[in-house]
Amino acid sequence: DAGVIQSPRHEVTEMGQEVTLRCKPISGHDYLFWYRQTMMRGLELLIYFNNNVPIDDSGMPEDRFSAKMPNASFSTLKIQPSEPRDSAVYFCASSSNRAVREKDTDTQYFGPGTRLTVL
Amino acid sequence: RKEVEQDPGPFNVPEGATVAFNCTYSNSASQSFFWYRQDCRKEPKLLMSVYSSGNEDGRFTAQLNRASQYISLLIRDSKLSDSATYLCLSCGQNFVFGPGTRLSVLP
Numbered sequence: 001d002a003g004v005i006q007s008p009r010h011e012v013t014e015m016g017q018e019v020t021l022r023c024k025p026i027s028g029h030d031y032l033f034w035y036r037q038t039m040m041r042g043l044e045l046l047i048y049f050n051n052n053v054p055i056d057d058s059g060m061p062e063d064r065f066s067a068k069m070p071n072a073s074f075s076t077l078k079i080q081p082s083e084p085r086d087s088a089v090y091f092c093a094s095s096s097n098r099a100v101r102e103k104d105t106d107t108q109y110f111g112p113g114t115r116l117t118v119l
Numbered sequence: 120r121k122e123v124e125q126d127p128g129p130f131n132v133p134e135g136a137t138v139a140f141n142c143t144y145s146n147s148a149s150q151s152f153f154w155y156r157q158d159c160r161k162e163p164k165l166l167m168s169v170y171s172s173g174n175e176d177g178r179f180t181a182q183l184n185r186a187s188q189y190i191s192l193l194i195r196d197s198k199l200s201d202s203a204t205y206l207c208l209s210c211g212q213n214f215v216f217g218p219g220t221r222l223s224v225l226p
Contacts, residue, residue, distance in 0.1 A: 043216040110162035
């Protein structure tokens with residue numbers, strides 16, 4: 001399996017622009033997570049989905065952020081309009097609660113992240 | 120108080136040393152726990168799941184103490200390649216990472 005795939009790997013944009021981050025989870029995983037990591041705040045959960053349905057979006061900082069999961073193999077995180085304080089690394093992770101190996105159950109596997117810089 | 124706390128370190132230890140990290144959590148409803156390691160500018164990678172009976176994988180041992188609400192990670196015979204940030208994850212009604220503990224293993 002290719003693991004969790006994220007694109008783009010790097011994004012530099014200007015304040016006010018729309019930014020769309022993309023994620024393809026591991027095939028067969030039924031949970032998908034979006035995290036943001038900064039030096040100041042560490043790794044923060046923004047939102048997670050179960051079977052394509054958003055379960056908890058309490059971590060989404062404000063209305064400028066939105067996430068969708070139109071199908072089991074694709075999710076997007078959109079920031080509109082972007083601000084300099086949104087600069088961070090955004091990780092997508094996926095997991096399954098029905099893994100074949102017990103040790104894989106509920107284990108979150110992370111993508112390589114998208115490094116976002118908003119100027 | 121943060122829901123999951125860790126000593127940020129850094130822990131600077133010589134090769135071959137034994138080092139232990141603790142991670143405390145405040146939500147007694149948390150059900151499962153994990154240790155991840157994160158190298159600089161990389162994504163977190165699973166190190167170990169933490170089972171109630173404790174879990175050992177080579178030089179690494181993880182334990183859970185529900186009464187005191189902490190999990191621990193013990194690294195024996197530390198290697199240079201163990202240098203990284205170690206993050207604990209608490210899962211239950213929500214998913215919360217600790218801030219991480221930075222380990223530097225020195226030659």
